[in-house]
Amino acid sequence: MYIADSYLEELISEDVPSVDLTTHVLGIGGHHGCIEYFTRDAGVLCGTEEAERIYHMLGAERVEIQPSGTQLAPGDVFMRVWGRAEVLHMGWKCCLNIFEYYSALATKTRAMVDAVHAENPRCEVLTTRKRMSGTKPLDTKATLVGGSFPHRLGLSETVLVFAQHVAFYEGGIDALIADIPELKARCCEKKFFVEADASDAVRFVEAGVDGIQLDKVPADKLAQLVRTLKGINPQVTVIAAGGVNMENARAYAASGVDGIATTCLHFAKPLDMSARMVADA
Incomplete structure (x- = not known):
């Protein structure tokens, strides 16, 4: 590095x-x-x-x-x-x-990586960009050394739509869902990810997003939702985010998600x- x-x-x-x-x-x-x-x-x-x-x-x-x-x-x-x-x-x-x-x-x-992989070897631990300012170089190295992968290193790296983006999108969430094929074509070299709650996740996957980031869905309610989303598109990437920590990471991994995004590894x-x-x- x-x-x-x-x-x-x-x-x-x-x-x-x-x-x-x-x-x-x-x-x-x-x-x-x-x-x-x-x-x-x-x-x-x-x-x-x-x-x-x-x-x-x-x-x-x-x-x-x-x-x-x-x-x-x-x-x-x-x-x-x-x-x-x-x-x-x-x-x-x-x-x-x-x-x-x-x-x-x-x-x-x-x-955390050892615990997650013991439960689900195909689930990766992803570290968010919510770290203390000025610590990024060594923080990134430390989490890589520990076996995780950077979720996002910055805004220029990936396309990830949040509710805060939808707030400015003309026509709101319905228009966004209708426009997903066109938006994916505009960023043809990048995957198109959206963060959503359980109620909107199915609609986004049906519309063709490459990945869905499930925000603050409890681990015990996640397994059925993952099965539903993978049933619509077996290739869709499903990430669990929001509230993932050392105590519940293994339970999230057991749900069948492809990755868990966490901020807790930036602090110890x-x-x-x-x-x-x-x-x-």
């Missing part, structure tokens, strides 16, 4: 706007040593490749990492960096924040990770 140098440079400058004042005052910046990162929690590692790049930007002499996706046990060391003390201290917390936050997302995602309690430094003898 590509993450621009400019994004990583912004992370550095957030924590080091100019000088590491403590290291400068103590006069230790030129001393050499090593920093190693380790975890107190089990989890799925994420962000070491970006942390390695950050340390090289700062002037590290050597870096060793475990790759993102590594399953960590408590006590495992997953990154070591050698260089001047000023370099180690400038990268210390910037990289630790990446590890703690995004390894937590990868770990949570892996847990950070893993307990830390770093220790040792000066060269």
Whole structure:
């Protein structure tokens, strides 16, 4: 996955706007040593490749990492960096924040994906674009590392009609349904998806949409609706969305949907990770 140098440079400058004042005052910046990162929690590692790049930007002499996706046990060391003390201290917390936050997302995602695939191997976990501003590059990487797939990375990527679009469509939902063949022809290289509740989903599938996103339909009422929609068009893609979380994801997967779209994987309690430094003898 590509993450621009400019994004990583912004992370550095957030924590080091100019000088590491403590290291400068103590006069230790030129001393050499090593920093190693380790975890107190089990989890799925994420962000070491970006942390390695950050340390090289700062002037590290050597870096060793475990790759993102590594399953960590408590006590495992997953990154070591050698260089001047000023370099180690400038990268210390910037990289630790990446590890703690995004390894937590990868770990949570892996847990949901494993639960969903245990119930329905053909159901995919899809992460929405409702994430905190500024976190998109590493957030996307973390959820990919955990085994999910981006539902939408932005408005330019897919055609997905919401009720908020229908509110401006001349003639409303009835006109939209009548116009679906023409609208599909206008975006012939893209699939045409619509979000709908249970009452409108059948009409949209009968009209020929490529996919239907079912909004806030309870998991226990979804299986029959999925059978009905697939009976109309066996090739239609059915996505469950709205209120999907760690507790009910497996039940949604059991309904026979092709995917579940969730926002909950963008938020997780950070893993307990830390770093220790040792000066060269």
